[in-house]
Amino acid sequence: MYGFLIAVGVLLLLSIIWMVYRIQTLVSVVKGSDKKVVTGSNKVNALMFILFLVGAGGLMFWYSIKEFDNYNLPVASEHGVVTDQLFWVTMAVTGIVFIITHILLFIFPYKYQYSERRTASFYPDNNKLEVIWTVVPAIVLALLVIGGWRAWTDITAPAPENAHVVELMGYQFAWEVRYPGMDNVLGANDYRLTNASNVSGVDFTDRNSLDDFSSPVVYIPKGEPVLFKIRARDVLHSVFAPHMRLKMDAVPGMPTRFWFVPTKTTAEMRAELNNPEFNYEIACTEICGRGHFSMKREIVVVEPDEFRKWVADQKPYIVNNPALVADLPLELKELAEITISEYK
Amino acid sequence: MATAESALHNATAHDHHDHEHHDNFITKYIFSTDHKMIGKQFLVTGIFWAIIGGALSIIFRLQLGFPDMELHWLKPLLGGWIDEGGKLDPNFYLALVTMHGTIMVFFVLTAGLSGTFSNYLIPLQIGARDMASGFMNMLSYWLFFVSGVIMFISLFIETGPASGGWVVYPPLSALEQAMPGSGLGMTLWLISMTFFIASSLLGGINYITTVINLRTKGMSFSRLPLTIWAFFLTAVIGLLSFPVLFSAALLLVFDRSFGTSFYLSDIYIGGEALPNTGGSAVLYQHLFWFLGHPEVYIVLLPALGITSEIIATQSRKPIFGYKAMIISMLGIAILSFVVWAHHMFVSGMNPFLGSIFMFLTLIIAIPSAVKVFNYLTTLWRGNLIFTPGMLFSIGLVSFFISGGLTGIFLGNSAIDIQLHDTYFVVAHFHLVMGSASFFGLMAGVYHWFPKMFGRMMDARLGYIHFWLTFIGVYMVFFPMHYIGIAGFPRRYYSWTNFEFTNMYTDLNMFVSAAAIITFAAQAIFLFNFFYSMYRGRKAPMNPWRSTTLEWTTPVNPGHGNWPGEIPAVYRWPYDYSKPGAAEDFIPQTVPLSATPESNLPHEQELVKLEKEIIAEEEAMLVADETKTV
Numbered sequence: 001m002y003g004f005l006i007a008v009g010v011l012l013l014l015s016i017i018w019m020v021y022r023i024q025t026l027v028s029v030v031k032g033s034d035k036k037v038v039t040g041s042n043k044v045n046a047l048m049f050i051l052f053l054v055g056a057g058g059l060m061f062w063y064s065i066k067e068f069d070n071y072n073l074p075v076a077s078e079h080g081v082v083t084d085q086l087f088w089v090t091m092a093v094t095g096i097v098f099i100i101t102h103i104l105l106f107i108f109p110y111k112y113q114y115s116e117r118r119t120a121s122f123y124p125d126n127n128k129l130e131v132i133w134t135v136v137p138a139i140v141l142a143l144l145v146i147g148g149w150r151a152w153t154d155i156t157a158p159a160p161e162n163a164h165v166v167e168l169m170g171y172q173f174a175w176e177v178r179y180p181g182m183d184n185v186l187g188a189n190d191y192r193l194t195n196a197s198n199v200s201g202v203d204f205t206d207r208n209s210l211d212d213f214s215s216p217v218v219y220i221p222k223g224e225p226v227l228f229k230i231r232a233r234d235v236l237h238s239v240f241a242p243h244m245r246l247k248m249d250a251v252p253g254m255p256t257r258f259w260f261v262p263t264k265t266t267a268e269m270r271a272e273l274n275n276p277e278f279n280y281e282i283a284c285t286e287i288c289g290r291g292h293f294s295m296k297r298e299i300v301v302v303e304p305d306e307f308r309k310w311v312a313d314q315k316p317y318i319v320n321n322p323a324l325v326a327d328l329p330l331e332l333k334e335l336a337e338i339t340i341s342e343y344k
Numbered sequence: 345m346a347t348a349e350s351a352l353h354n355a356t357a358h359d360h361h362d363h364e365h366h367d368n369f370i371t372k373y374i375f376s377t378d379h380k381m382i383g384k385q386f387l388v389t390g391i392f393w394a395i396i397g398g399a400l401s402i403i404f405r406l407q408l409g410f411p412d413m414e415l416h417w418l419k420p421l422l423g424g425w426i427d428e429g430g431k432l433d434p435n436f437y438l439a440l441v442t443m444h445g446t447i448m449v450f451f452v453l454t455a456g457l458s459g460t461f462s463n464y465l466i467p468l469q470i471g472a473r474d475m476a477s478g479f480m481n482m483l484s485y486w487l488f489f490v491s492g493v494i495m496f497i498s499l500f501i502e503t504g505p506a507s508g509g510w511v512v513y514p515p516l517s518a519l520e521q522a523m524p525g526s527g528l529g530m531t532l533w534l535i536s537m538t539f540f541i542a543s544s545l546l547g548g549i550n551y552i553t554t555v556i557n558l559r560t561k562g563m564s565f566s567r568l569p570l571t572i573w574a575f576f577l578t579a580v581i582g583l584l585s586f587p588v589l590f591s592a593a594l595l596l597v598f599d600r601s602f603g604t605s606f607y608l609s610d611i612y613i614g615g616e617a618l619p620n621t622g623g624s625a626v627l628y629q630h631l632f633w634f635l636g637h638p639e640v641y642i643v644l645l646p647a648l649g650i651t652s653e654i655i656a657t658q659s660r661k662p663i664f665g666y667k668a669m670i671i672s673m674l675g676i677a678i679l680s681f682v683v684w685a686h687h688m689f690v691s692g693m694n695p696f697l698g699s700i701f702m703f704l705t706l707i708i709a710i711p712s713a714v715k716v717f718n719y720l721t722t723l724w725r726g727n728l729i730f731t732p733g734m735l736f737s738i739g740l741v742s743f744f745i746s747g748g749l750t751g752i753f754l755g756n757s758a759i760d761i762q763l764h765d766t767y768f769v770v771a772h773f774h775l776v777m778g779s780a781s782f783f784g785l786m787a788g789v790y791h792w793f794p795k796m797f798g799r800m801m802d803a804r805l806g807y808i809h810f811w812l813t814f815i816g817v818y819m820v821f822f823p824m825h826y827i828g829i830a831g832f833p834r835r836y837y838s839w840t841n842f843e844f845t846n847m848y849t850d851l852n853m854f855v856s857a858a859a860i861i862t863f864a865a866q867a868i869f870l871f872n873f874f875y876s877m878y879r880g881r882k883a884p885m886n887p888w889r890s891t892t893l894e895w896t897t898p899v900n901p902g903h904g905n906w907p908g909e910i911p912a913v914y915r916w917p918y919d920y921s922k923p924g925a926a927e928d929f930i931p932q933t934v935p936l937s938a939t940p941e942s943n944l945p946h947e948q949e950l951v952k953l954e955k956e957i958i959a960e961e962e963a964m965l966v967a968d969e970t971k972t973v
Contacts, residue, residue: 021802021805024804025802029881037729037889038729038730039803041730041803041804041807042728042729042730044807045730045735045807046728046730048811049738052814052815056815056818056822060822063823063826064826067826070826070830070847070848071826071827071829071830072829072830073829073830073831073844080762082758083758083759083761083762086756086758086759087753087759087762090752090753090756090759091753093752094749094750094752094753097745097749098745098746098749101716101720101745102742102745104720104723104724105720105723105738105741105742105745106742108720108723108724108726108728109723109728109730109738112659112723112724112725112726112727112728113728113730114660114727114728114729114730115727118727119660119727119921119928120659120660120661120725120726120727120920120921120928121661121725121726121921122661122662122920122921122922122923123661123662123664123721123724123725124662124663124664124665124666124918125664125665125666125667125668126664126665129665129717129721130665130668130714130718133713133714133717134710134713134714137709137710137713137714138710141706141707141709141710141752142706144706144752144756145702145703145706145756147758148702148756148757148758148759149699149702149703149757149758151758152695152698152699152702152757152758153695153699155758155761156695156698171612172522172613191610191611191612191617192612192617194612194617201612230692233610233611233612233613234515234519234522234611234612234613235515235516235519235522235613236513236515236516236625238690238765240765240831240833242762242831242844243844245761245762246761247690247761247762247764247765248690248692249690249691249692251625251626251691251692252515252608252609252610252611252625253608253609253610253611253621253622253623253624253625254609254624254625254626254692256692277843278843279843281842281843281844283833283842283844283845284833285764285765285766285833285834286513286765287438287508287509287513287516287834287835288516288522289435289438289516289522289523290434290435290438290523291434292434292438292835292836292837293434293833293835293836293837293838293839293841294841296841296842
């Protein structure tokens with residue numbers, strides 16, 4: 001019934017629009033406005049540009065100021081402060097250009113709307129002007145690029161020796177988190193070793209892997225460098241930790257990395273935002289299939305002491321599941337069993 | 345040389361006005377080799393695809409803006425992709441996003457824009473009877489048509505169309521196990537794109553050849569309208585970059601079907617380890633973006649060319665900095681090939697490459713800035729007539745600024761770390777490439793409709809269409825900047841899984857509502873377009889009082905465009921409001937010697953030369969006549 005009523009309503013509306021259209025066409029034919037260069041609409045359109053400038057500009061300022069705290073994510077890493085600063089400097093520079101060019105773009109139509117009494121000025125070129133507006137943007141852009149380039153070089157430089165290594169492996173549709181254990185060296189891995197009990201395909205013939213452990217959350221210390229070793233086992237994924245200003249693709253067959261220094265513990269951030277529920281999160285930003293929107297891992301940032309204690313409390317893969325080392329050569333198996341007994 | 349050319353001109357001229365062509369329905373409307381009809385075919389097909397592409401975006405905007413909405417009413421159309429609870433399937437959501445991108449970028453803004461206006465305008469504006477090869481031109485359209493048919497079929501297959509994003513990165517797109525869309529849908533995508541690439545290569549070769557070889561007498565490169573410069577450079581870019589996409593697609597076909605490992609390595613999926621090793625997923629990205637980035641300019645340059653022409657005409661002023669505009673376009677065309685890896689700053693490629701590409705990327709901003717300043721100066725002290733075409737052109741400049749400036753953020757690799765693959769990117773490219781090019785297309789349609797169909801479109805409906813679309817586009821894409829700065833990733837089916845994205849439901853709802861209104865407003869255009877085609881006011885020969893050659897043809901140009909000889913060209917195309925001239929425009933066909941009152945000093949010197957050439961030509965004509973007698 002509703003569908004029928006809506007259909008009738010739409011039909012009525014369309015026929016009214018149709019009538020108005022026909023009438024205004026006929027009126028314009030009678031008035032002979034099709035013979036004129038411009039009609040009254042020219043003035044209306046010119047005015048509309050001004051209205052749009054004021055209206056849309058006002059809306060932009062109002063919303064940008066009102067929502068600032070919402071869209072401006074708090075930052076919790078050292079390099080994030082730098083990139084945020086670059087972002088806002090770029091915003092200031094481009095913002096000024098944006099506003100000036102738009103004021104000109106929308107005021108000119110009003111000011112120079114057609115008038116029979118006036119002719120346009122014949123002004124085909126001016127090399128001086130062209131040079132100015134080639135060189136000035138070039139200089140401004142060069143400055144912006146140099147700032148970006150320095151930050152980029154620092155961010156992508158090799159991680160410090162003492163960085164805490166965490167391996168993040170993306171798969172459909174979750175992240176597997178692996179820690180290197182007390183030796184801070186991840187054991188080797190081979191994708192062919194992957195199975196239900198060895199999600200990361202850890203190669204336990206490598207001694208370094210004996211103390212590797214997995215964790216349901218990414219636990220990292222504040223104020224110390226952390227190195228994410230990133231890989232994927234099926235399709236592309238991308239590690240995105242928005243508060244850390246961190247993003248790096250996870251590529252099958254090509255390990256990637258990203259290191260950073262967290263600056264605020266989860267507890268500090270909760271206090272700062274006055275939100276006891278707050279958590280740092282990792283999301284996926286490279287389309288990876290049906291569950292792309294749900295690849296979540298939490299990051300917990302703690303004080304360094306607490307972190308060390310936490311690491312010491314964790315149990316390696318082989319302790320949780322001794323079957324993993326059942327098939328190892330004798331020598332390694334003994335070593336593994338010693339490790340297991342140490343943890344018990 | 346000159347003799348041979350003029351003899352040729354005469355021969356073709358006789359050929360065309362001595363006997364009428366009698367086309368039947370099939371040769372006139374279907375397998376036509378006339379560039380005007382092929383241009384219209386591209387246009388109508390482009391409009392068809394724009395409606396499909398737009399409708400797909402509306403469906404996924406419903407999901408994003410109104411996540412709790414029951415979509416049972418879409419079941420007749422989408423069938424199993426709507427589940428029992430009336431929810432959209434997440435796999436199909438990705439398919440929608442992918443198809444929207446593919447259709448809009450390739451079918452609407454490449455074929456619909458370049459295909460329409462390069463075909464339609466090149467011969468008319470350079471003074472040629474037709475394209476260099478009418479048959480190749482026809483083939484170009486029909487390959488595009490076949491490509492479209494295949495893509496259209498892929499929308500309806502059981503496993504859904506390709507769903508890996510319009511960039512179809514492997515391994516996702518290479519492995520059927522990864523998502524249903526990577527099966528038959530992806531195969532069809534690859535086949536369709538192969539036809540499409542062939543089509544655009546045939547078109548491109550034709551455009552280039554025609555512009556170089558078939559310009560009329562006096563139409564030197566320095567007298568070409570900027571539209572032609574834009575189409576010409578676009579065709580060159582396409583010719584150099586599309587083959588690389590083809591190679592990327594071919595290697596992907598090998599990986600998918602013949603067990604090679606170009607892009608695949610170390611993969612464990614669906615409970616088994618695949619044998620592929622040694623491939624590189626990043627290799628595909630390099631190959632793809634080697635087309636993908638120039639593609640941005642393939643869709644944008646024609647729009648900028650069209651805008652240059654319309655802004656000059658409707659400002660009644662020469663375009664400011666004609667030469668600077670050409671140099672900028674040349675600069676953009678060349679630089680467009682050396683910036684591709686700025687799409688890959690965080691792909692895992694060597695960070696040193698990131699530095700290089702950051703520098704190159706920000707260089708390309710300079711010619712773009714020059715173009716904007718030149719547009720503004722063209723408007724300055726003009727005598728502006730707001731035809732719908734002019735309104736859309738001004739709208740384009742606005743989008744070009746808004747979207748271009750955000751490119752400065754994204755081209756900076758340090759800032760891009762945070763913004764990459766967020767809604768900030770979506771906002772950026774939808775403004776600078778999507779909406780700007782779309783506005784170029786609209787401007788072109790409104791401006792050249794009288795030439796295409798011999799009738800005028802209704803201006804008032806055009807105004808309403810413009811204002812609804814212009815405001816609508818900003819309402820859709822401007823808020824996305826905020827969402828992007830807040831870190832919302834692209835291609836997300838829903839936002840509620842993450843705390844940092846579990847907000848802005850209101851803003852997303854607003855965006856979706858704006859998108860629906862904007863999409864609905866296009867009905868005004870569709871009505872205006874098809875109604876005016878048959879019932880619109882009859883167009884005069886030169887409705888915009890424009891200087892370029894196409895307006896010297898009859899209202900409904902026949903086969904061969906000019907009934908008599910092709911007019912010669914004596915001046916550049918932007919003699920608007922020249923001081924001393926009686927009218928505020930002097931067509932390109934008016935000799936300098938006929939306008940002593942308005943000639944500039946350097947033109948006055950050319951008059952003598954011009955007179956000599958004309959005398960020579962006449963002597964030759966007489967000689968020809970006596971020969972034939």
